[in-house]
Amino acid sequence: MKVTSKVAIPSNWTPGQRGTLVYLLRESSVLLIHKLSGHGAGRINAPGGRLEKNESIRHCAVREVREEVGVRVATLRPAAILRFHDFGNGFSMAGYVFTSRTFEGDAVSSSEADPFWCRIDEIPYHEMWEDDVLWLPQVLAGICILGDFIFENDRLRSHEIERVDQTEIRQCVESDSVKAKREV
Secondary structure (H helix, E strand, C coil): CCCCCCCCCCCCCCCCEEEEEEEEEECCEEEEEEECCCCCCCCEECCEEECCCCCCHHHHHHHHHHHHHCCEECCCEEEEEEEEEECCCCCEEEEEEEEECCEECCCCCCCCEEEEEEEHHHCCHHHCCCCHHHHHHHHHCCCEEEEEEEEECCEEEEEEEEEECHHHHHHHHHCCCCCCCCCC
């Protein structure tokens, strides 16, 4: 992966979309999905998706896991806020990342996702979004982060990752904000 010179997210940036990702953890494994439809189809990711109108970030996370893999999440741990901007195609998204060790049910396939359990030390990053290898290991290690990722036509060009206190992530999730420490 070649990441070129530092390019910043525009100072007046607002996300065109907001979405969630939820990493379900069991012992030394994580639930991942083969994404079958929508944004990222053909890649490996975690259950998640876009917020619906008037929906809270937490509600979206719980709903998307239930819809995509049939699992009922009991608790969510806010882990990251990721800002994505693609100068090539105009895509922009704020992503709210959670982990959970408290859930019910067995993961089942849906029209959107084919779930599978994977050992954390065997995650197939080469089949995922280019940026995942930069931030996901930190999240799975319990580190909270803010991340900015600049793309050009789906190719990563620049990134910045900052470790933060979980309180900061939690406050942003509760206020449905992407602001955290940085001005947006």
